[in-house]
Amino acid sequence: METTVLTRDDIAKLVGQVGLNQLMDNVIGTLKQTFETFDEAATIVRQRDGFAYHKPFPGVLEWMPVMQIGEAAIIKMVGYNPNNPTLYNVPTIISTISLYDISTGQLKALVDGTLATALRTGAASAIASQILARRASRVVGLVGCGAQAVTQLHALSRIFDIGQVLVYDVVESHARTFLDRSRFMGLDVQIVPREILERESDIICTATSVPIGAAPIISDEHLKPWVHINAVGSDLPKKIELPLGLLKRSLVSPDYLPQALIEGECQQLSLEEIGPSLIELIRNEQSYSSFRDSQTVFDSTGFALEDKAVLQVLLSLAEQYGIGRTLPIESIAGDPMNPYNFFPENVTKAASLNSPVSVLQPVF
């Protein structure tokens, strides 16, 4: 029994075969289906837990476990280290996803979670926007132009006929390089002052690394009466992005309420002020369509069910195209009662001969 490993190169190959748009469409479709068919009685979603630290730099290492009862468990590990791009030239969010067979406890698959996180976070915003934003939304505003902004826009572009993209970042170079990073979508992207973005956008995505205490990152003065906002950035206790007045006035839909209350915009609200979850939205799409003409917020904190969906997409496509490898990671073979069983025979023979009883000092 071996572990399927998809490397970065495997995923690049896979995207080369499938096409980036088709991949995003699959993630959106599968995520929606996962939410629609979600059976709370058959699934145990754990709130994420982790280590928060300040050394060597401020960051978080989190685990997000979910179990499909009787079948499988998935654990996504996520590192959130905002200094990564500047210090190490690697993304703020770095992640892997592991799939376990709970009939035996074996690791069935290990797949990158960095791209997966970006894909599913974009897909979740697209689904929420599809239900809560005006169908005719043509102007998308992006506040925060980092890695997540790329997939936010890509996912939205698969649902809406976007005429104009307005972008803003407190770090001006991030907005500038976003023009290159988003070029493949063939959209009209313009860097604008934040006020213009707020005034013109039908849909806004906020995906920032705003420090705790520095919010809100948009004002509540110029927004369109029908604006839909995907608030993606808040993912830590006390980290928020949106002004309270806007939240109180809007239909606020959390992806996963228990977590959004701790880490999302919902931290700012009492329970009665919070609207239906994304799952409820999807299941009752028609009854929420009337909110398209008023202000709405998708409070996206990201949760394990989404990772399950994107893992399913990546593994299915990899299998379909024969991409990836299997590795025998766990030391199991032959006799389950003998932890030394997988060694060549001479190893255990030699051991009995050449080593007298002794307590050695460690070699390092």
Next chain:
Amino acid sequence: METTVLTRDDIAKLVGQVGLNQLMDNVIGTLKQTFETFDEAATIVRQRDGFAYHKPFPGVLEWMPVMQIGEAAIIKMVGYNPNNPTLYNVPTIISTISLYDISTGQLKALVDGTLATALRTGAASAIASQILARRASRVVGLVGCGAQAVTQLHALSRIFDIGQVLVYDVVESHARTFLDRSRFMGLDVQIVPREILERESDIICTATSVPIGAAPIISDEHLKPWVHINAVGSDLPKKIELPLGLLKRSLVSPDYLPQALIEGECQQLSLEEIGPSLIELIRNEQSYSSFRDSQTVFDSTGFALEDKAVLQVLLSLAEQYGIGRTLPIESIAGDPMNPYNFFPENVTKAASLNSPVSVLQPVF
């Protein structure tokens, strides 16, 4: 930046190079050193957490996180599925260990944890026995002859000059096959009734899958006045192996008190009845040597610090012998602000051309 992966074959090769006795000696030495130098202020040990389930069969999937502040985090995943040997011909305990660089959040290494768990559990018992058992202990009794019994005995054989090994298992075939599995140690191993084992043994290791409520698995009637017991099997709330009277009379040393109170023999005791932890034993070895002539118990639940030590041994040896591989698992490359950056250029070019806006149905 890539992930070092040690497969089952890599570890077999490594043991072929190093020798099994030398490997165990290294684990014992490194574990002892890890305990000796353990700095509580610099380490955050989390109690294990996980999913317990009854479908498809009773089992547990657990994660055991530990963080060396400012440096690294290690998470061991452990599946405990007692039906594994019978149903799937794989071990009850199956495990992997992951090492994360917390300056970036990246997965630095993924290594089998199945052998590692067996090695470090054996090593911990050997260290406790070295301090609490009589130096002249010659008879070792094993109650429960599964996979853990192999490394319990192997580790003890590196410390003590064992003249005789007495084994007992409620499943008689487990005791019988143990003769083969332990042959490489060149010891005199005999299957005996439990009463004989209790009467004759200087050191006893209990490593059973006794169901909750079915304990104790040894009686308190025949034990030697100086017996040292390594109680390895209790690792779940309510799962215990030893009789209460014995525990109350003995010096009971837990490996990690907070966990032993929940999952170990210490569940049966109040705080005042519990002795020094293994760390305290190691640090004050001389002051506890007087207990060698009385009854003592090492309450082994297994904890993350031990996994850190054995991971260190395996990775260091692999590096020393040039064994293992590195894989680019996380999808990071080039531009940290662009999650699509690692694709070949034609992928993002083609995407803008060939796919009109559409919401497709999921492909599966």
